[in-house]
Amino acid sequence: MMPDDMIDKLIDITAVRHSYRTASGPLPVLDGLELSVPEGGFVAVVGPSGCGKSTLTRLVAGLLIPDEGEVRVHGTRITAPRSNVGMAFQNPVLLEWRTILQNVLLPLEIVPNKLSRAEARDRARRLLALVGLDGFEDKRPSELSGGMKQRASLCRALIHQPEVLILDEPFGALDAFTREDLWQTMHKVKAEEPFTGVLITHDLRESIFLADRVVVLSSRPARTQFVLDIPDTGLRTLDDLYTPEAAERLNILRHQIEVAQGRTPAGDAA
Amino acid sequence: MKARQIIVPLVAVIVFLIAWEALVWIMGWPNYKMASPSDLIPAYERYWGLFLTMGWQTLWRTVAGLVLAVIFGVALGMVMGFSRTMRDALYPLLVGFNAVPKATVVPIVALMFVGWHDFNTVLIAFMISFFPIAVSVSIGLSTLEPEYRDILRSLGASQATIFWKIALPKTLPEFFGALKVAVTLAFIGTNLMEIVSPHGRGLGALFDSGKTNSDYPLMFAVLIALAFLGIVLYYIVVALEKTFAGWADRTV
Ligand SMILES: Nc1ncnc2c1ncn2[C@@H]1O[C@H](COP(=O)(O)OP(=O)(O)OP(=O)(O)O)[C@@H](O)[C@H]1O
Ligand SMILES: [Mg+2]
Numbered sequence: 001m002m003p004d005d006m007i008d009k010l011i012d013i014t015a016v017r018h019s020y021r022t023a024s025g026p027l028p029v030l031d032g033l034e035l036s037v038p039e040g041g042f043v044a045v046v047g048p049s050g051c052g053k054s055t056l057t058r059l060v061a062g063l064l065i066p067d068e069g070e071v072r073v074h075g076t077r078i079t080a081p082r083s084n085v086g087m088a089f090q091n092p093v094l095l096e097w098r099t100i101l102q103n104v105l106l107p108l109e110i111v112p113n114k115l116s117r118a119e120a121r122d123r124a125r126r127l128l129a130l131v132g133l134d135g136f137e138d139k140r141p142s143e144l145s146g147g148m149k150q151r152a153s154l155c156r157a158l159i160h161q162p163e164v165l166i167l168d169e170p171f172g173a174l175d176a177f178t179r180e181d182l183w184q185t186m187h188k189v190k191a192e193e194p195f196t197g198v199l200i201t202h203d204l205r206e207s208i209f210l211a212d213r214v215v216v217l218s219s220r221p222a223r224t225q226f227v228l229d230i231p232d233t234g235l236r237t238l239d240d241l242y243t244p245e246a247a248e249r250l251n252i253l254r255h256q257i258e259v260a261q262g263r264t265p266a267g268d269a270a
Numbered sequence: 271m272k273a274r275q276i277i278v279p280l281v282a283v284i285v286f287l288i289a290w291e292a293l294v295w296i297m298g299w300p301n302y303k304m305a306s307p308s309d310l311i312p313a314y315e316r317y318w319g320l321f322l323t324m325g326w327q328t329l330w331r332t333v334a335g336l337v338l339a340v341i342f343g344v345a346l347g348m349v350m351g352f353s354r355t356m357r358d359a360l361y362p363l364l365v366g367f368n369a370v371p372k373a374t375v376v377p378i379v380a381l382m383f384v385g386w387h388d389f390n391t392v393l394i395a396f397m398i399s400f401f402p403i404a405v406s407v408s409i410g411l412s413t414l415e416p417e418y419r420d421i422l423r424s425l426g427a428s429q430a431t432i433f434w435k436i437a438l439p440k441t442l443p444e445f446f447g448a449l450k451v452a453v454t455l456a457f458i459g460t461n462l463m464e465i466v467s468p469h470g471r472g473l474g475a476l477f478d479s480g481k482t483n484s485d486y487p488l489m490f491a492v493l494i495a496l497a498f499l500g501i502v503l504y505y506i507v508v509a510l511e512k513t514f515a516g517w518a519d520r521t522v
Binding site: 058061062063080081082083085087089091093095096097106107109110111140156160166 | 415417418420421422423424425426427431435436439440515517518
Protein backbone atom coordinates (compact mmCIF):
# COMPACT_ATOMS: atom_id res chain seq x y z
CA MET A 1 0.00 0.00 0.00
CA MET A 2 1.12 3.53 -0.69
CA PRO A 3 0.50 5.89 2.23
CA ASP A 4 -1.30 9.05 1.23
CA ASP A 5 1.25 11.30 2.89
CA MET A 6 3.99 10.00 0.63
CA ILE A 7 6.50 12.77 0.12
CA ASP A 8 8.00 11.72 -3.17
CA LYS A 9 4.91 12.44 -5.25
CA LEU A 10 6.20 12.80 -8.77
CA ILE A 11 2.82 13.89 -10.09
CA ASP A 12 0.61 15.79 -7.69
CA ILE A 13 -2.76 17.16 -8.70
CA THR A 14 -4.65 19.06 -6.02
CA ALA A 15 -8.15 20.57 -6.06
CA VAL A 16 -8.19 21.00 -9.81
CA ARG A 17 -11.19 22.57 -11.41
CA HIS A 18 -11.48 23.22 -15.14
CA SER A 19 -14.11 24.28 -17.66
CA TYR A 20 -14.02 24.45 -21.44
CA ARG A 21 -15.42 27.54 -23.08
CA THR A 22 -17.98 26.38 -25.60
CA ALA A 23 -20.51 28.13 -27.81
CA SER A 24 -23.24 27.37 -25.28
CA GLY A 25 -21.27 28.69 -22.29
CA PRO A 26 -18.65 27.17 -20.00
CA LEU A 27 -18.65 23.38 -19.74
CA PRO A 28 -17.31 22.25 -16.35
CA VAL A 29 -15.19 19.16 -16.94
CA LEU A 30 -13.11 18.71 -13.80
CA ASP A 31 -14.21 19.68 -10.31
CA GLY A 32 -12.31 18.57 -7.25
CA LEU A 33 -9.79 16.36 -8.95
CA GLU A 34 -7.10 14.88 -6.69
CA LEU A 35 -4.44 12.55 -7.96
CA SER A 36 -0.90 11.75 -6.96
CA VAL A 37 1.57 9.33 -8.41
CA PRO A 38 4.81 8.44 -6.62
CA GLU A 39 8.04 8.14 -8.56
CA GLY A 40 7.95 4.85 -10.45
CA GLY A 41 4.22 4.46 -9.83
CA PHE A 42 1.73 3.51 -12.48
CA VAL A 43 -1.79 4.83 -11.97
CA ALA A 44 -4.76 3.77 -14.05
CA VAL A 45 -7.65 6.21 -14.38
CA VAL A 46 -11.10 4.88 -15.21
CA GLY A 47 -14.42 6.68 -15.40
CA PRO A 48 -17.55 7.13 -17.47
CA SER A 49 -17.17 8.11 -21.11
CA GLY A 50 -16.68 11.84 -21.60
CA CYS A 51 -16.04 12.53 -17.92
CA GLY A 52 -12.77 14.36 -18.46
CA LYS A 53 -10.04 11.71 -18.53
CA SER A 54 -8.28 13.04 -21.61
CA THR A 55 -8.54 16.53 -20.15
CA LEU A 56 -6.64 15.22 -17.13
CA THR A 57 -3.81 13.95 -19.36
CA ARG A 58 -3.61 17.33 -21.10
CA LEU A 59 -3.21 19.00 -17.71
CA VAL A 60 -0.35 16.72 -16.73
CA ALA A 61 1.35 17.34 -20.08
CA GLY A 62 1.03 21.09 -19.61
CA LEU A 63 -1.06 21.39 -22.77
CA LEU A 64 -3.84 22.88 -20.66
CA ILE A 65 -3.65 25.06 -17.58
CA PRO A 66 -6.39 24.44 -14.99
CA ASP A 67 -8.75 27.25 -14.03
CA GLU A 68 -8.19 26.47 -10.34
CA GLY A 69 -5.96 24.19 -8.29
CA GLU A 70 -2.54 23.03 -9.31
CA VAL A 71 -0.68 20.34 -11.15
CA ARG A 72 2.86 19.67 -9.99
CA VAL A 73 5.48 17.41 -11.47
CA HIS A 74 8.59 16.90 -9.32
CA GLY A 75 7.33 19.74 -7.15
CA THR A 76 7.32 22.21 -10.04
CA ARG A 77 3.99 23.76 -10.90
CA ILE A 78 3.09 23.05 -14.51
CA THR A 79 2.23 26.21 -16.43
CA ALA A 80 3.40 25.24 -19.93
CA PRO A 81 4.42 22.10 -21.78
CA ARG A 82 7.80 20.79 -20.64
CA SER A 83 9.81 18.24 -22.50
CA ASN A 84 9.66 15.69 -19.69
CA VAL A 85 6.54 13.82 -20.78
CA GLY A 86 5.93 11.09 -23.32
CA MET A 87 2.45 10.60 -24.74
CA ALA A 88 0.67 7.82 -26.59
CA PHE A 89 -2.97 7.82 -27.64
CA GLN A 90 -5.58 5.43 -28.99
CA ASN A 91 -4.68 6.80 -32.41
CA PRO A 92 -0.97 5.96 -32.84
CA VAL A 93 -0.40 9.16 -34.93
CA LEU A 94 2.78 7.93 -36.57
CA LEU A 95 4.15 10.14 -39.35
CA GLU A 96 3.56 8.25 -42.57
CA TRP A 97 6.43 9.84 -44.44
CA ARG A 98 8.96 8.56 -41.93
CA THR A 99 10.21 5.04 -41.30
CA ILE A 100 9.44 3.43 -37.95
CA LEU A 101 12.94 4.21 -36.71
CA GLN A 102 12.65 7.87 -37.77
CA ASN A 103 9.26 8.06 -36.07
CA VAL A 104 10.70 6.78 -32.81
CA LEU A 105 13.55 9.30 -33.05
CA LEU A 106 11.21 12.29 -33.48
CA PRO A 107 11.19 13.46 -29.82
CA LEU A 108 15.00 13.57 -29.79
CA GLU A 109 14.85 16.13 -32.61
CA ILE A 110 12.94 18.44 -30.29
CA VAL A 111 14.01 17.70 -26.73
CA PRO A 112 17.55 18.87 -25.91
CA ASN A 113 19.67 15.79 -25.25
CA LYS A 114 23.25 14.63 -25.12
CA LEU A 115 22.86 11.59 -27.35
CA SER A 116 24.89 11.41 -30.54
CA ARG A 117 23.15 10.34 -33.72
CA ALA A 118 24.52 6.82 -33.41
CA GLU A 119 23.60 6.57 -29.73
CA ALA A 120 20.09 7.80 -30.45
CA ARG A 121 19.65 5.20 -33.17
CA ASP A 122 21.00 2.47 -30.93
CA ARG A 123 18.56 3.44 -28.21
CA ALA A 124 15.65 3.50 -30.67
CA ARG A 125 16.64 0.07 -31.99
CA ARG A 126 16.86 -1.29 -28.46
CA LEU A 127 13.39 0.03 -27.57
CA LEU A 128 11.93 -1.39 -30.78
CA ALA A 129 13.49 -4.77 -30.00
CA LEU A 130 12.08 -4.59 -26.47
CA VAL A 131 8.52 -4.27 -27.79
CA GLY A 132 9.09 -6.95 -30.44
CA LEU A 133 9.56 -4.73 -33.48
CA ASP A 134 13.11 -5.71 -34.41
CA GLY A 135 13.36 -5.97 -38.16
CA PHE A 136 10.70 -3.32 -38.74
CA GLU A 137 12.96 -0.29 -38.27
CA ASP A 138 12.93 0.68 -41.94
CA LYS A 139 9.27 -0.08 -42.65
CA ARG A 140 6.67 2.64 -43.12
CA PRO A 141 3.77 2.89 -40.65
CA SER A 142 1.34 1.87 -43.42
CA GLU A 143 3.07 -1.52 -43.54
CA LEU A 144 2.36 -2.25 -39.86
CA SER A 145 -0.69 -3.72 -38.14
CA GLY A 146 -2.61 -1.70 -35.54
CA GLY A 147 -0.90 -3.45 -32.64
CA MET A 148 2.54 -2.90 -34.16
CA LYS A 149 1.84 0.78 -34.73
CA GLN A 150 0.86 1.09 -31.09
CA ARG A 151 4.12 -0.58 -30.06
CA ALA A 152 6.07 1.90 -32.19
CA SER A 153 4.10 4.77 -30.71
CA LEU A 154 5.05 3.51 -27.24
CA CYS A 155 8.74 3.53 -28.21
CA ARG A 156 8.40 7.11 -29.44
CA ALA A 157 6.86 8.09 -26.11
CA LEU A 158 9.81 6.57 -24.22
CA ILE A 159 12.81 7.45 -26.40
CA HIS A 160 13.70 10.65 -24.53
CA GLN A 161 13.38 8.97 -21.11
CA PRO A 162 10.47 11.13 -19.99
CA GLU A 163 9.77 11.57 -16.29
CA VAL A 164 6.10 10.93 -16.97
CA LEU A 165 4.53 8.56 -19.45
CA ILE A 166 0.94 9.44 -20.35
CA LEU A 167 -1.12 6.76 -22.06
CA ASP A 168 -4.63 7.74 -23.16
CA GLU A 169 -6.46 4.51 -24.02
CA PRO A 170 -3.50 3.27 -26.06
CA PHE A 171 -4.95 -0.22 -26.49
CA GLY A 172 -8.59 0.85 -26.87
CA ALA A 173 -8.84 0.13 -30.59
CA LEU A 174 -7.10 -3.25 -30.53
CA ASP A 175 -8.65 -6.70 -30.50
CA ALA A 176 -8.63 -8.63 -27.20
CA PHE A 177 -5.68 -10.89 -28.00
CA THR A 178 -3.45 -8.12 -29.31
CA ARG A 179 -4.37 -6.07 -26.26
CA GLU A 180 -3.33 -8.83 -23.84
CA ASP A 181 -0.09 -9.19 -25.77
CA LEU A 182 0.56 -5.50 -25.30
CA TRP A 183 -0.21 -5.67 -21.58
CA GLN A 184 2.60 -8.17 -21.22
CA THR A 185 4.85 -6.01 -23.34
CA MET A 186 4.09 -3.11 -20.99
CA HIS A 187 5.32 -5.12 -18.00
CA LYS A 188 8.49 -6.00 -19.87
CA VAL A 189 9.03 -2.36 -20.83
CA LYS A 190 8.45 -1.16 -17.27
CA ALA A 191 11.04 -3.61 -15.97
CA GLU A 192 13.67 -2.49 -18.50
CA GLU A 193 12.83 1.20 -18.82
CA PRO A 194 11.30 2.27 -15.51
CA PHE A 195 8.81 5.13 -15.84
CA THR A 196 6.15 6.92 -13.84
CA GLY A 197 2.89 6.51 -15.66
CA VAL A 198 -0.71 7.55 -15.98
CA LEU A 199 -2.89 5.19 -17.97
CA ILE A 200 -6.38 6.14 -19.07
CA THR A 201 -8.48 3.10 -19.88
CA HIS A 202 -12.00 1.78 -20.28
CA ASP A 203 -10.93 -1.76 -19.51
CA LEU A 204 -11.04 -2.66 -15.80
CA ARG A 205 -9.02 -5.85 -16.33
CA GLU A 206 -6.36 -3.76 -18.03
CA SER A 207 -6.33 -1.33 -15.11
CA ILE A 208 -5.76 -3.98 -12.43
CA PHE A 209 -3.29 -5.91 -14.57
CA LEU A 210 -1.04 -2.97 -15.40
CA ALA A 211 -1.37 -0.39 -12.63
CA ASP A 212 -0.45 -0.34 -8.96
CA ARG A 213 -3.29 2.04 -8.23
CA VAL A 214 -6.69 2.52 -9.93
CA VAL A 215 -8.50 5.84 -9.65
CA VAL A 216 -12.20 6.01 -10.47
CA LEU A 217 -13.50 9.39 -11.62
CA SER A 218 -17.11 10.49 -11.26
CA SER A 219 -19.15 11.49 -14.28
CA ARG A 220 -18.62 15.01 -15.69
CA PRO A 221 -17.57 17.24 -14.03
CA ALA A 222 -15.08 14.66 -12.81
CA ARG A 223 -13.82 14.47 -9.25
CA THR A 224 -11.79 11.67 -7.71
CA GLN A 225 -14.47 9.28 -6.55
CA PHE A 226 -12.57 6.20 -5.47
CA VAL A 227 -9.00 4.92 -5.20
CA LEU A 228 -8.02 1.26 -5.20
CA ASP A 229 -4.45 0.19 -4.48
CA ILE A 230 -3.21 -3.01 -6.06
CA PRO A 231 -0.51 -4.60 -3.87
CA ASP A 232 2.73 -5.47 -5.58
CA THR A 233 2.95 -9.25 -5.95
CA GLY A 234 5.97 -9.36 -8.21
CA LEU A 235 5.74 -10.17 -11.88
CA ARG A 236 2.15 -10.41 -13.06
CA THR A 237 0.89 -12.94 -15.58
CA LEU A 238 -2.46 -13.13 -17.32
CA ASP A 239 -3.41 -15.96 -14.91
CA ASP A 240 -3.42 -13.38 -12.11
CA LEU A 241 -6.58 -11.97 -13.69
CA TYR A 242 -8.48 -15.14 -12.80
CA THR A 243 -7.69 -15.30 -9.08
CA PRO A 244 -10.34 -14.61 -6.39
CA GLU A 245 -8.47 -11.39 -5.46
CA ALA A 246 -8.70 -10.15 -9.04
CA ALA A 247 -12.40 -11.00 -9.21
CA GLU A 248 -12.94 -9.10 -5.97
CA ARG A 249 -11.13 -6.01 -7.30
CA LEU A 250 -13.01 -6.09 -10.58
CA ASN A 251 -16.26 -6.28 -8.65
CA ILE A 252 -15.38 -3.30 -6.51
CA LEU A 253 -14.37 -1.26 -9.56
CA ARG A 254 -17.43 -2.28 -11.55
CA HIS A 255 -19.60 -1.14 -8.66
CA GLN A 256 -17.75 2.19 -8.48
CA ILE A 257 -18.25 2.75 -12.21
CA GLU A 258 -21.97 2.12 -11.80
CA VAL A 259 -22.03 4.64 -8.99
CA ALA A 260 -20.16 7.10 -11.20
CA GLN A 261 -22.68 6.57 -13.97
CA GLY A 262 -25.49 7.16 -11.49
CA ARG A 263 -26.93 3.69 -12.02
CA THR A 264 -26.39 2.53 -8.43
CA PRO A 265 -26.55 4.60 -5.24
CA ALA A 266 -23.18 4.75 -3.49
CA GLY A 267 -24.37 2.86 -0.38
CA ASP A 268 -25.29 -0.40 -2.10
CA ALA A 269 -23.01 -3.37 -1.72
CA ALA A 270 -21.20 -4.53 -4.83
CA MET B 271 7.83 -1.94 -66.37
CA LYS B 272 9.64 1.25 -67.39
CA ALA B 273 9.21 0.59 -71.12
CA ARG B 274 5.57 -0.25 -70.62
CA GLN B 275 4.97 3.10 -68.92
CA ILE B 276 6.23 4.90 -72.02
CA ILE B 277 4.88 2.63 -74.73
CA VAL B 278 1.29 2.42 -73.48
CA PRO B 279 0.61 6.19 -73.47
CA LEU B 280 2.50 6.57 -76.76
CA VAL B 281 0.31 3.96 -78.44
CA ALA B 282 -2.76 5.72 -77.03
CA VAL B 283 -1.65 9.02 -78.59
CA ILE B 284 -0.97 7.38 -81.99
CA VAL B 285 -4.35 5.62 -81.94
CA PHE B 286 -5.98 8.96 -81.11
CA LEU B 287 -4.23 10.72 -84.03
CA ILE B 288 -5.16 7.96 -86.49
CA ALA B 289 -8.78 8.02 -85.34
CA TRP B 290 -8.82 11.80 -85.75
CA GLU B 291 -7.32 11.63 -89.26
CA ALA B 292 -9.78 8.87 -90.21
CA LEU B 293 -12.75 10.78 -88.84
CA VAL B 294 -11.92 13.90 -90.85
CA TRP B 295 -11.29 11.79 -93.97
CA ILE B 296 -14.53 9.75 -93.64
CA MET B 297 -16.68 12.79 -92.96
CA GLY B 298 -15.01 14.68 -95.77
CA TRP B 299 -14.62 17.80 -93.61
CA PRO B 300 -12.76 20.70 -95.17
CA ASN B 301 -9.89 21.99 -93.00
CA TYR B 302 -11.75 25.15 -91.96
CA LYS B 303 -14.30 22.94 -90.27
CA MET B 304 -11.90 20.48 -88.72
CA ALA B 305 -8.21 20.26 -89.49
CA SER B 306 -6.63 16.83 -89.50
CA PRO B 307 -3.24 15.81 -88.09
CA SER B 308 -1.79 15.74 -91.61
CA ASP B 309 -2.68 19.43 -92.02
CA LEU B 310 -0.81 20.28 -88.85
CA ILE B 311 2.62 19.19 -90.02
CA PRO B 312 2.91 21.91 -92.70
CA ALA B 313 1.62 24.46 -90.19
CA TYR B 314 4.39 23.54 -87.74
CA GLU B 315 6.97 23.58 -90.53
CA ARG B 316 5.96 27.04 -91.69
CA TYR B 317 5.76 28.66 -88.26
CA TRP B 318 8.38 26.65 -86.39
CA GLY B 319 10.30 29.72 -85.18
CA LEU B 320 7.08 31.42 -84.04
CA PHE B 321 5.97 28.32 -82.17
CA LEU B 322 9.26 28.25 -80.26
CA THR B 323 9.25 31.92 -79.23
CA MET B 324 5.51 32.09 -78.55
CA GLY B 325 5.52 28.75 -76.73
CA TRP B 326 8.33 30.02 -74.54
CA GLN B 327 6.33 33.21 -73.80
CA THR B 328 3.30 31.22 -72.74
CA LEU B 329 5.34 28.76 -70.72
CA TRP B 330 7.33 31.25 -68.64
CA ARG B 331 4.28 33.40 -67.92
CA THR B 332 2.27 30.38 -66.83
CA VAL B 333 5.07 29.15 -64.61
CA ALA B 334 5.59 32.64 -63.16
CA GLY B 335 1.86 32.88 -62.40
CA LEU B 336 1.95 29.43 -60.83
CA VAL B 337 4.95 30.23 -58.67
CA LEU B 338 3.17 33.34 -57.38
CA ALA B 339 0.01 31.30 -56.85
CA VAL B 340 1.93 28.73 -54.82
CA ILE B 341 3.62 31.38 -52.65
CA PHE B 342 0.46 33.39 -52.07
CA GLY B 343 -1.85 30.36 -51.90
CA VAL B 344 0.29 28.56 -49.33
CA ALA B 345 0.59 31.73 -47.22
CA LEU B 346 -3.15 32.35 -47.37
CA GLY B 347 -3.86 28.68 -46.69
CA MET B 348 -1.59 28.78 -43.65
CA VAL B 349 -3.33 31.86 -42.26
CA MET B 350 -6.74 30.26 -42.75
CA GLY B 351 -5.57 26.84 -41.57
CA PHE B 352 -4.17 28.07 -38.28
CA SER B 353 -6.71 30.72 -37.36
CA ARG B 354 -10.38 29.99 -37.08
CA THR B 355 -11.18 33.72 -37.14
CA MET B 356 -9.21 34.32 -40.32
CA ARG B 357 -10.89 31.34 -41.92
CA ASP B 358 -14.35 32.67 -41.10
CA ALA B 359 -13.34 36.12 -42.34
CA LEU B 360 -11.62 35.15 -45.58
CA TYR B 361 -13.60 32.19 -46.86
CA PRO B 362 -16.64 34.09 -48.15
CA LEU B 363 -14.38 36.66 -49.82
CA LEU B 364 -12.33 33.96 -51.44
CA VAL B 365 -15.31 31.95 -52.64
CA GLY B 366 -16.90 35.10 -54.06
CA PHE B 367 -13.69 36.02 -55.82
CA ASN B 368 -13.40 32.55 -57.27
CA ALA B 369 -17.03 32.54 -58.41
CA VAL B 370 -16.47 35.51 -60.74
CA PRO B 371 -15.87 34.05 -64.22
CA LYS B 372 -12.30 34.94 -65.07
CA ALA B 373 -13.26 35.56 -68.71
CA THR B 374 -14.98 38.72 -67.46
CA VAL B 375 -11.96 39.79 -65.41
CA VAL B 376 -9.53 39.39 -68.30
CA PRO B 377 -10.67 42.46 -70.30
CA ILE B 378 -10.78 44.55 -67.12
CA VAL B 379 -7.23 43.64 -66.18
CA ALA B 380 -6.15 44.10 -69.80
CA LEU B 381 -7.49 47.68 -69.69
CA MET B 382 -6.24 48.41 -66.18
CA PHE B 383 -2.64 47.66 -67.00
CA VAL B 384 -2.74 48.38 -70.69
CA GLY B 385 0.67 48.01 -72.28
CA TRP B 386 2.02 45.81 -69.50
CA HIS B 387 1.39 42.63 -71.39
CA ASP B 388 3.72 40.35 -69.42
CA PHE B 389 2.43 41.66 -66.12
CA ASN B 390 -1.22 41.28 -67.19
CA THR B 391 -0.75 37.72 -68.30
CA VAL B 392 1.14 36.58 -65.23
CA LEU B 393 -1.45 38.32 -63.05
CA ILE B 394 -4.36 36.46 -64.63
CA ALA B 395 -2.54 33.12 -64.48
CA PHE B 396 -1.92 33.79 -60.80
CA MET B 397 -5.48 34.96 -60.04
CA ILE B 398 -7.08 31.97 -61.64
CA SER B 399 -4.84 29.36 -60.01
CA PHE B 400 -4.18 30.32 -56.38
CA PHE B 401 -7.65 29.38 -55.13
CA PRO B 402 -7.36 25.56 -55.12
CA ILE B 403 -3.92 25.83 -53.52
CA ALA B 404 -5.12 28.10 -50.70
CA VAL B 405 -8.13 25.90 -50.03
CA SER B 406 -6.18 22.65 -50.02
CA VAL B 407 -3.51 23.98 -47.66
CA SER B 408 -6.06 25.47 -45.28
CA ILE B 409 -8.09 22.26 -45.20
CA GLY B 410 -4.97 20.16 -44.78
CA LEU B 411 -3.86 22.25 -41.80
CA SER B 412 -7.23 22.63 -40.11
CA THR B 413 -8.02 18.92 -40.31
CA LEU B 414 -4.75 17.87 -38.70
CA GLU B 415 -5.74 15.53 -35.84
CA PRO B 416 -5.08 17.28 -32.52
CA GLU B 417 -3.02 14.33 -31.30
CA TYR B 418 -0.32 15.10 -33.89
CA ARG B 419 -0.03 18.60 -32.50
CA ASP B 420 -0.13 17.37 -28.90
CA ILE B 421 2.71 14.90 -29.40
CA LEU B 422 5.04 17.74 -30.40
CA ARG B 423 3.59 20.47 -28.19
CA SER B 424 3.97 18.32 -25.08
CA LEU B 425 7.69 18.17 -25.87
CA GLY B 426 7.87 21.95 -25.89
CA ALA B 427 8.01 22.31 -29.68
CA SER B 428 7.22 25.74 -31.15
CA GLN B 429 4.42 26.36 -33.66
CA ALA B 430 7.07 26.69 -36.38
CA THR B 431 8.54 23.29 -35.53
CA ILE B 432 5.09 21.72 -35.57
CA PHE B 433 4.49 23.27 -38.98
CA TRP B 434 7.75 22.05 -40.53
CA LYS B 435 7.83 18.61 -38.95
CA ILE B 436 4.17 17.63 -39.20
CA ALA B 437 1.66 20.06 -40.67
CA LEU B 438 3.55 20.81 -43.89
CA PRO B 439 4.51 17.24 -44.86
CA LYS B 440 1.06 15.99 -43.93
CA THR B 441 -0.54 18.57 -46.23
CA LEU B 442 1.72 17.80 -49.21
CA PRO B 443 -0.53 15.17 -50.87
CA GLU B 444 -3.48 17.59 -50.89
CA PHE B 445 -1.20 20.40 -52.01
CA PHE B 446 0.01 18.45 -55.03
CA GLY B 447 -3.53 17.44 -55.90
CA ALA B 448 -4.43 21.12 -55.96
CA LEU B 449 -1.29 22.03 -57.89
CA LYS B 450 -2.30 19.68 -60.71
CA VAL B 451 -5.60 21.53 -60.99
CA ALA B 452 -3.79 24.87 -60.72
CA VAL B 453 -1.45 24.03 -63.64
CA THR B 454 -4.39 23.59 -65.97
CA LEU B 455 -6.11 26.69 -64.67
CA ALA B 456 -2.98 28.83 -65.02
CA PHE B 457 -2.74 27.80 -68.68
CA ILE B 458 -6.30 28.90 -69.26
CA GLY B 459 -5.53 32.24 -67.61
CA THR B 460 -2.41 32.87 -69.66
CA ASN B 461 -4.16 32.04 -72.93
CA LEU B 462 -7.25 34.10 -72.22
CA MET B 463 -5.06 37.16 -71.73
CA GLU B 464 -2.89 36.44 -74.74
CA ILE B 465 -5.95 36.10 -76.96
CA VAL B 466 -7.75 39.17 -75.65
CA SER B 467 -4.80 41.58 -75.47
CA PRO B 468 -4.24 43.69 -78.57
CA HIS B 469 -0.68 43.13 -79.82
CA GLY B 470 -0.40 40.15 -77.51
CA ARG B 471 2.34 37.58 -77.64
CA GLY B 472 2.40 33.89 -76.77
CA LEU B 473 0.54 30.90 -78.15
CA GLY B 474 -2.78 32.63 -77.43
CA ALA B 475 -1.78 35.51 -79.70
CA LEU B 476 -0.66 33.05 -82.37
CA PHE B 477 -4.07 31.42 -82.13
CA ASP B 478 -5.69 34.83 -82.52
CA SER B 479 -3.64 35.63 -85.59
CA GLY B 480 -4.65 32.27 -87.06
CA LYS B 481 -8.23 33.34 -86.52
CA THR B 482 -7.83 36.75 -88.20
CA ASN B 483 -6.04 35.17 -91.19
CA SER B 484 -8.49 32.26 -91.41
CA ASP B 485 -5.51 29.91 -91.06
CA TYR B 486 -7.39 27.00 -89.50
CA PRO B 487 -4.58 24.47 -89.46
CA LEU B 488 -2.52 27.04 -87.53
CA MET B 489 -5.26 27.37 -84.93
CA PHE B 490 -5.43 23.61 -84.46
CA ALA B 491 -1.65 23.43 -84.35
CA VAL B 492 -1.71 25.98 -81.49
CA LEU B 493 -4.23 23.86 -79.60
CA ILE B 494 -2.01 20.82 -79.91
CA ALA B 495 1.04 22.81 -78.82
CA LEU B 496 -0.90 24.02 -75.76
CA ALA B 497 -1.92 20.47 -74.95
CA PHE B 498 1.71 19.44 -75.23
CA LEU B 499 2.91 22.19 -72.86
CA GLY B 500 0.10 21.32 -70.46
CA ILE B 501 1.16 17.68 -70.42
CA VAL B 502 4.81 18.61 -69.83
CA LEU B 503 3.98 20.89 -66.87
CA TYR B 504 1.55 18.37 -65.45
CA TYR B 505 4.12 15.62 -65.46
CA ILE B 506 6.71 17.89 -63.88
CA VAL B 507 4.24 18.32 -61.02
CA VAL B 508 3.70 14.56 -60.90
CA ALA B 509 7.47 14.04 -60.68
CA LEU B 510 7.70 16.58 -57.83
CA GLU B 511 4.82 14.83 -56.11
CA LYS B 512 6.57 11.47 -56.38
CA THR B 513 9.69 12.96 -54.86
CA PHE B 514 8.11 14.87 -51.98
CA ALA B 515 4.86 13.05 -51.26
CA GLY B 516 5.51 9.59 -52.71
CA TRP B 517 4.85 8.10 -49.27
CA ALA B 518 1.16 8.87 -49.67
CA ASP B 519 0.85 6.59 -52.71
CA ARG B 520 -0.52 3.28 -51.48
CA THR B 521 -0.84 1.65 -54.88
CA VAL B 522 2.84 0.73 -55.20
N1 LIG C 1 -11.39 21.51 -26.55
C1 LIG C 1 -12.62 21.30 -26.03
N2 LIG C 1 -13.56 22.26 -26.10
C2 LIG C 1 -14.78 22.07 -25.58
N3 LIG C 1 -15.19 20.94 -24.98
C3 LIG C 1 -14.30 19.93 -24.89
C4 LIG C 1 -12.98 20.05 -25.42
N4 LIG C 1 -12.33 18.90 -25.20
C5 LIG C 1 -13.20 18.09 -24.57
N5 LIG C 1 -14.39 18.70 -24.38
C6 LIG C 1 -15.56 18.14 -23.68
O1 LIG C 1 -15.17 17.91 -22.35
C7 LIG C 1 -15.66 16.68 -21.88
C8 LIG C 1 -14.53 15.82 -21.38
O2 LIG C 1 -13.70 15.51 -22.48
P1 LIG C 1 -12.52 14.45 -22.36
O3 LIG C 1 -11.99 14.22 -23.72
O4 LIG C 1 -11.57 14.87 -21.31
O5 LIG C 1 -13.33 13.15 -21.85
P2 LIG C 1 -12.84 11.65 -21.74
O6 LIG C 1 -13.14 11.21 -20.37
O7 LIG C 1 -11.44 11.50 -22.21
O8 LIG C 1 -13.82 10.93 -22.75
P3 LIG C 1 -13.64 9.52 -23.47
O9 LIG C 1 -13.91 8.50 -22.44
O10 LIG C 1 -14.68 9.52 -24.53
O11 LIG C 1 -12.25 9.47 -24.01
C9 LIG C 1 -16.43 16.05 -23.03
O12 LIG C 1 -17.80 16.28 -22.81
C10 LIG C 1 -15.96 16.79 -24.25
O13 LIG C 1 -17.02 16.93 -25.17
MG1 LIG D 1 -10.57 10.52 -23.89
